[in-house]
Amino acid sequence: MDIRSVMTPDPAACQAETPVRDIARLMLENDIGLVPVIDAQGRPIGTVTDRDIAVRLVAEGRDPQQATAQDCMTTPVTTVAIESSLTDATELMESRQIRRLLVVDGDGRLCGVVAQADIALSGRDRKTAELLRGVSEPKH
Template sequence: MELDTLMTANPACCGRDTPLREVAMMMSDNDCGMIPVVDEQGKPLGVLTDRDIAIRAVAGGKDTTRATAGDYMTSPVRSVPVDTSLADCCAAMESGQVRRLPVVDMDGRLCGVVAQADIALNGDPSKTAEVVREVSKPS
């Protein structure tokens, strides 16, 4: 199975200077828990998760009214090329202990996101169990 058949193509993304509140609204509008942060050419710089916002910003007592995606994004970003096999994508998720991976085209521009849920809905049940187990191990 190819990544482009199971990933979310053309995902919502933001720039480093996008206000944190706007990113949270994007997550709500798109029913997702991660927004890739890209540069002017559309190349991933980092990712911002709902957990980053809740734990790093809100629970950390930070001033979220002036915060931007760049202030709280996880960087450097892990990504996989669109021609990556499903097995290699799963291995990358497992080794990085991440539930979502940006997918880039041949020019390194964001073209999709593959999530653990995509694998669960479209992949082999035993592979899904393995990914969930490895991603969820305490670090």
């Protein structure tokens, strides 16, 4: 099974200068918790999650009305090639302890997102259990 079979293609994305309120609107409209941040060529440079907004802006008392993606995005970004297998992706997620991976094409441009939920919905019970354990275990 490859990444294409489980990823969300053509995800909603933003640029570093995008206002946080617009990112939150994208999250609401698309029922998502992560928005990739891309450069002018479409290559991922970071991600903004609903948690990033809550923890890096709101909890710190910063004004989300004035903030942009650059103010709260997570970098560096972890990507996987679109030609990768699902096994490669889950192993990368486990080793980095991340719940979502950005999928890039041969030129490094964003073309999809694969999340734990996508893998769980693919019906591979053993692989799902391994991924959940690997991502959730505390690092030693």
